[in-house]
Amino acid sequence: MSTKGDCGHHHGCKRHKLFRRIFAGILVFILIVLIVILLVWAILRPTKPTFVLQDATVYAFNVSSPNLLTCNFQITISSRNPNDNIGVYYDKLDVYATYRSQQITYRTAIPPTYQSSNEINVWSPFVYGTDVPVAPYNALLLSQDEGTGVIPLLFKLDGRVRWRVGTFISGTYHLHVNCPAYIDFGSKQAGIPLANNAVKYQLVVRCSVNV
Structure with a gap:
């Protein structure tokens, strides 16, 4: 017997966790790229022409x-x-x-x-x-x-x-x-x-x- 909080199928739970990890990884990668860009921008300090x-x-x-x-x-x-x-x-x-x-x-x-x-x-x-x-x-x-x-x-x-x-x-x-x-x-x-x-x-x- 399964409870309401169960995923239903074992493979379905695995896929759900995998998607969550991939999504979290993408977010972390985007955040790192943005931080690098901001750091480079702050170091270079662009001056208007x-x-x-x-x-x-x-x-x-x-x-x-x-x-x-x-x-x-x-x-x-x-x-x-x-x-x-x-x-x-x-x-x-x-x-x-x-x-x-x-x-x-x-x-x-x-x-x-x-x-x-x-x-x-x-x-x-x-x-x-x-x-x-x-x-x-x-x-x-x-x-x-x-x-x-x-x-x-x-x-x-x-x-x-x-x-x-x-x-x-x-x-x-x-x-x-x-x-x-x-x-x-x-x-x-x-x-x-x-x-x-x-x-x-x-x-x-x-x-x-x-x-």
Whole structure:
């Protein structure tokens, strides 16, 4: 006679215990792998990449009635991976310009790339916007800034990155980069005149980076 707590069959009990041991072994293995990854990650201490806005070439920057802004820039941005043993995947990276917290250009995509340890990448994307509506108060402020000769702009990069340590690749992290640029419109002597009335401004500004 069998009781309620019996397995019913001897072989069934053995299979049940075997499955439990296999499941426990898998859990222990996963836990060990996670601990190793965390230890490696803590030892290596990944540092976020650094960005520098090197220059900006202004091809067009004007306001037409009623409050429509047209601008065309080409900027040069360098990115450096300061880590010795960690690579960075830039899966997605868009750049655009803002004026006093308002986006004034479309987003320009930078091709996905991989940056190995201590490598420097340089990009020179065009950032432009044609007849972009701006708030009336921003149009007024822009007119005032043109009068003083200095235009405060902010070039932003938004994207997604992953870290690579050996064969391990992390999950996706959001990347936010802000590069301030003060364009001197008071005198073209502040920049380098180019063809078609374009002016190139050497900036070399360190950007703030959040990951």
